[in-house]
Amino acid sequence: MKRVMGLALVLSLLGVGSARAADTIKIGLMAPMTGSWASEGEEMKKNVELLASELNAKGGLLGKQVEVITEDDGGDPRTASLAAQRLTTKGVVAVIGTYGSAVTEASQNIFDEEGIIQIANGSTAVRLTEKGLKYFFRTCPRDDEQGKVGAATLEKMKVKKVALLHDNSAYARGLADEIRSHLKAKKLDIVFFDALTPKEQDYSAILTKLKASGPDVVFFTGYYPEAGLLLKQKKQMGWNVPFVGGDAINNPDLVKIAGKDAAEGFQFLSPPVPRDLDTPEAKAYLASYTKKNGETPGSIYGLLAGDGFRVVAKAIEATKSTDADKLREYLTTGLKDFPGFTGKIAFNVKGDRIGELYRVYKVDKTGGFVLQK
Amino acid sequence: MEQFFQQLTNGLAVGGIYALIALGYTMVYGVLKLINFAHGDLFTYGAYLGMTLLTSLFLQDRLGAVAGFLVLAVMVMGLVALFGVILERAVYRPVRESHRLAAVVSALGASIFLQNTLMLIYGARFQVYPDDVLPRVAVNVLGLEIPLMRIVVVLASVVMMAVLYFFVQKTTIGTAIRATAIDQGAARLMGIDVNRVIRLVFLIGPALGGAAGLLVGLYYGQVNFTMGWLYGMKAFTAAILGGIGNIPGAMVGGLLLGVIEALGAAYLSTAWKDAISFIVLILILIVRPTGLLGERVADKV
Numbered sequence: 001m002k003r004v005m006g007l008a009l010v011l012s013l014l015g016v017g018s019a020r021a022a023d024t025i026k027i028g029l030m031a032p033m034t035g036s037w038a039s040e041g042e043e044m045k046k047n048v049e050l051l052a053s054e055l056n057a058k059g060g061l062l063g064k065q066v067e068v069i070t071e072d073d074g075g076d077p078r079t080a081s082l083a084a085q086r087l088t089t090k091g092v093v094a095v096i097g098t099y100g101s102a103v104t105e106a107s108q109n110i111f112d113e114e115g116i117i118q119i120a121n122g123s124t125a126v127r128l129t130e131k132g133l134k135y136f137f138r139t140c141p142r143d144d145e146q147g148k149v150g151a152a153t154l155e156k157m158k159v160k161k162v163a164l165l166h167d168n169s170a171y172a173r174g175l176a177d178e179i180r181s182h183l184k185a186k187k188l189d190i191v192f193f194d195a196l197t198p199k200e201q202d203y204s205a206i207l208t209k210l211k212a213s214g215p216d217v218v219f220f221t222g223y224y225p226e227a228g229l230l231l232k233q234k235k236q237m238g239w240n241v242p243f244v245g246g247d248a249i250n251n252p253d254l255v256k257i258a259g260k261d262a263a264e265g266f267q268f269l270s271p272p273v274p275r276d277l278d279t280p281e282a283k284a285y286l287a288s289y290t291k292k293n294g295e296t297p298g299s300i301y302g303l304l305a306g307d308g309f310r311v312v313a314k315a316i317e318a319t320k321s322t323d324a325d326k327l328r329e330y331l332t333t334g335l336k337d338f339p340g341f342t343g344k345i346a347f348n349v350k351g352d353r354i355g356e357l358y359r360v361y362k363v364d365k366t367g368g369f370v371l372q373k
Numbered sequence: 374m375e376q377f378f379q380q381l382t383n384g385l386a387v388g389g390i391y392a393l394i395a396l397g398y399t400m401v402y403g404v405l406k407l408i409n410f411a412h413g414d415l416f417t418y419g420a421y422l423g424m425t426l427l428t429s430l431f432l433q434d435r436l437g438a439v440a441g442f443l444v445l446a447v448m449v450m451g452l453v454a455l456f457g458v459i460l461e462r463a464v465y466r467p468v469r470e471s472h473r474l475a476a477v478v479s480a481l482g483a484s485i486f487l488q489n490t491l492m493l494i495y496g497a498r499f500q501v502y503p504d505d506v507l508p509r510v511a512v513n514v515l516g517l518e519i520p521l522m523r524i525v526v527v528l529a530s531v532v533m534m535a536v537l538y539f540f541v542q543k544t545t546i547g548t549a550i551r552a553t554a555i556d557q558g559a560a561r562l563m564g565i566d567v568n569r570v571i572r573l574v575f576l577i578g579p580a581l582g583g584a585a586g587l588l589v590g591l592y593y594g595q596v597n598f599t600m601g602w603l604y605g606m607k608a609f610t611a612a613i614l615g616g617i618g619n620i621p622g623a624m625v626g627g628l629l630l631g632v633i634e635a636l637g638a639a640y641l642s643t644a645w646k647d648a649i650s651f652i653v654l655i656l657i658l659i660v661r662p663t664g665l666l667g668e669r670v671a672d673k674v
Contacts, residue, residue, distance in 0.1 A: 035599070038497030168644055195644035199603055201593040204383040205635040206643045212376045225499060229595060236520045238511060257595045259504040 024067040025060070025322060027052070027312060028092035028116075029305070030083050030107060032099055035075035036199060036225060039253060040099050043302030044121065045070055048096055048309045050292055061316050073098050077106035084110040092116060093322040096308040099301055101125035101171040108136055115324040117331075119308035122301040124247070125174045129350040135324055137331060137351040139304040139311070139342070141271065141358065143171065146246060147178025149269050149358040153244065154179075154217060155186060163192035163215035165206070165230075167222035175221040175246050191215050196226060203230050204237070211239050223248040227266075228257025235262035247271060247358070252298045255367035263363045267372070271300050271342060271357040276371050282341040300342065307340040314338060378517055380639040381632060386523045386592075388631020389530035393585035394608030395615070395623035396537065397578030403554040403618035404574050406473070410480035411460060413605020414487035415579045419453045419586025420596040421491060424502050433506055446587055453583025454576045461575035466568075491598040502594045522592050529588060533581060534624045541620060550574065554618070614654050616667025625665055630654075 029048050031041035052068045060066050071087050073080035080098065084107035087095055094117035098104050104123035111118040112133045120128070120138040124146065129136060154162055162183060166176035173195070180190060192213040196206050207230065210218060218241055220227055227249045234243070235258075243266050250270035255263045274286060274297045285306075290296050297303060311331065318334060319326045331347050338345040346354045360372040394416050401409045426432070426445055433441035464483045468475040510521040541547035552560040553570040561567050589604070590596050607630060615626025630650055637649035657665065 034492065034497055036597070039499075042497070194642060197644075197647055199599075201589060201595065201600070202383070202387045204386070205380055205638040205646070208376060208379045208383060209639050209643060225595070225597075229593065232594060236511070238518055253499055256501045257499060259594070 024065045026067050026069055026092045028087040028095035029068055029070045030073050030095055030097035032075035033072035037075040037099055040299055040301055043297055043299050044305040046293055047302040047306035050289060051306050051309050055313060061313055062320060073103050075100055075103060077102050080106045081110060088114045094312045096305050097121060102169055104128060108133055117324055117327050121305035121308050125170045129352050135328055137347055139307045139353055142352055143175045144178050146175055146269055146358055147182055150179045151182030153360055157217060159216035161189045161191045161215045163210055163213060163218045164190060165218060165220045166195050167198045167226060168195040172221040179219060198226055201229060204233050207234055207237055217242050217244060219244045221246045224251040224254040228254045231258040231262045231266060250300060260367040263367060264365055266363045268361055269358050270361055272359050273300055273369050274303055277341055281339050285341055303341045307342055307345060311338060311345060380635045382519055384632035384635030385628060386526050388628035389527045390585050390589055391608045391611045391630050392624045392627025393530045393581050394604055395611040395627045397582045398609050398612040399617055399623040400574050400578045404571060407476050411483040411487055412582055413601035414484050415453055415456055416582040416586040416604055417598060417601035418456055419449050419583030420590040422452050423449045423587035423590045424500060424596060428503060446584060449587045450580040450583050454580040457575040457579025458572055488598055499595055499597045502590050504594055526588050526592050538620055610654055613664055614657060616664025619666050622664055622666035
C-alpha cells in the first residue's frame with residue numbers, strides 16, 4: 001500500500017511539474033550574486049526582474065507568463081559552469097548574462113550544446129564571438145572597439161610614454177593587448193606592460209615600479225575595486241600622473257574606494273552611464289526602476305542585461321516561438337534598430353552588437369562621472 | 374637604489390600584516406596541531422567591526438585621535454578575541470578527540486559560515502572606512518616619502534609581536550602555553566589546565582588577527598567580506614615559511630614574504646609576484662623542511 005501511495009505521489013508531482021513547465025516561459029539569468037562583482041549581479045537581477053514583471057503585467061509572452069530563474073555564477077568560471085548546468089536542466093529558453101568574460105566563457109559551450117540562446121551583458125573579450133557558436137549574443141561591445149577608442153583617447157592627450165597595466169583576466173588582458181597594438185601602429189612608446197594580482201589591497205609595489213618607468217599616462221584595463229585602490233595609493237605616494245581606465249571601472253563604488261580627491265580627474269571609457277541615456281524608452285524605464293527600487297541604476301551592465309532580456313522577449317514575440325534556431329534567425333537577420341535602453345540594437349552574424357557605444361567620462365571634484373563631449 | 378628602499382618599505386608594511394595574522398595560525402598549530410582555517414575570517418571580522426565602531430561611536434572625535442584609536446583597537450581586539458573563544462568552544466572542542474580530518478572540515482565549515490554571515494549582514498558590496506578620520510601625512514625618511522599610516526602599521530605590528538614574544542617567553546602563563554605545546558598529556562600531569570591554555574591561545578591569536586584587520590581597514594580604507602581568504606592564505610604561507618608552530622618564525626616569515634613579494638614585483642614581474650614568493654617558499658622548504666626557524670622544537674608554541 002505504501003508503495004502504491006509513493007508511486008501516486010511521484011506521479012502527481014511529475015504531473016504538477018510538467019503542467020507548470022508548460023505554463024510559463026522560463027528565462028535564465030546567470031549573474032554574479034556573490035563575489036567581488038556582487039553589486040553588478042544585484043543590479044542585473046533587479047533590472048531583469050523588473051522588466052519581467054512589467055511584461056507579465058501586460059500579459060506576458062505568447063499568452064504565457066515569463067519566469068526568471070536566477071543562478072549565481074559567483075564571478076568565477078568554475079561556479080559559472082555549475083550554474084550553467086543547473087540552468088540547462090531547468091528548461092530555460094534563453095539565458096541573460098553574465099558579466100565577466102572569463103566567467104561567460106566557462107558557460108558558453110554548455111548553453112550552445114543544449115541549444116539555449118545566451119545573451120551576455122558585460123563580457124567584452126573579442127574571442128567569445130569568434131568561436132562560431134550559434135546561439136551566443138552580447139549586448140555589450142567588444143574589446144577591440146574599446147581598444148580603438150582607448151588608443152584614440154590616449155592620442156588626443158598628446159602623450160609620448162604610455163604604461164599599460166592589466167590584471168591577467170581574459171577581459172583586461174584582451175583590452176591591454178588591443179590598445180598596445182593600436183599604439184604601436186601610431187608609434188607611441190609603451191614603457192610598461194604588466195599585470196597586477198586582483199583582490200589584493202596593497203598595490204604600492206606595482207605603483208613604485210610604474211613610477212620608475214616614467215610614463216606620461218597610465219592606462220589600467222582592469223576592474224573598479226583595483227582601480228580605486230590604485231588611485232588612492234597613487235595619491236598617498238604623492239604621484240600625479242593621469243590615469244585612464246576601461247569600461248569595467250564604470251561603477252560608483254570606484255569613488256567610494258578611492259576617495260573623492262584621489263578619484264578626481266580620472267578618465268575612463270564606457271558605454272554611457274544610466275542617467276546619460278536620453279531616449280524616451282530609457283527615461284520612462286529609469287523612472288519606473290527608481291520607483292521600484294528607491295535608487296537609480298548605478299551600472300550600465302544592469303541595463304545591458306535588461307536590454308538582453310527585452311531583445312529575447314521581442315524575438316519570442318516576433319517569431320511566436322521559443323525554438324532556439326528561429327530565435328537566432330530573427331536576432332541576426334530580423335532585428336533591426338530595436339530601441340534598446342542603451343541605444344539602437346541589432347546583431348551581426350557572429351552575435352556581436354552593431355554600432356558604437358563608447359564614450360569618455362571624467363571624474364569631477366564631487367566624485368560624479370561627467371560625459372566628455 | 375631609491376626604488377629598492379621604497380619597495381623595501383612597501384614590503385615591510387604588507388609583511389607586518391601577514392606576520393600579525395600568521396601568529397594566530399602558528400599559535401593554534403603549536404598547541405593543537407590544527408590549522409584554524411577560519412582565522413582569515415576572524416581577520417575580516419576585525420576589519421568590519423573596526424569600520425562599524427568607527428562610524429557609530431566617533432571615538433576619535435570624543436577622545437582625540439590617538440586615545441580614540443587606541444580604545445577602538447582594544448574594543449576590536451576584545452570582540453574578535455571573544456569570537457575566537459566562541460569558535461573554539463563551538464567548533465573545535467567537540468571534535469578535538471576525533472580524527473584530525475574532522476577538525477579540518479569543521480574549520481572550513483566555520484570559515485564559510487563566518488564569511489556568509491558577514492555578507493548577509495553587510496551585503497556583498499565593498500565597504501569603505503570613512504576617509505577623513507586619519508591624517509594623510511607623509512613622513513620624509515632619508516629622502517623617501519612614506520605615508521605616516523604605513524609607519525603606524527609597521528610599528529603597531531612590531532610592538533604587538535614583541536609583547537607577545539615576551540609574554541610567552543617570560544611569564545608563568547607563557548610557560549604553561551609552551552608546556553602544552555610540547556606535550557599536552559605531560560602538561561596536564563603537571564597541573565596545567567590545558568583547556569584554559571587552549572582558550573587563551575584562541576583569545577590571543579584572534580585578537581592579533583582582529584588588530585591586523587583594523588590596521589588594513591584603516592590603511593587601505595576598503596574592506597569586503599572575502600578579503601580574509603587571500604590574507605589568510607598569505608599568512609598561512611608566512612607561518613610555514615618561518616616554521617609553523619614557532620612564534621618568532623611567524624614574524625620573520627611574514628616580514629620576509631612581504632619583502633619578497635615587493636622585490637619580486639619590482640625587479641622581475643608584477644604578474645608573477647605570487648609565483649615568485651611561492652617558488653621561494655618551495656626552495657626554503659626543500660633546504661629546510663621545518664621552515665626557517667622550525668628546528669627549535671622545544672621552543673615552539
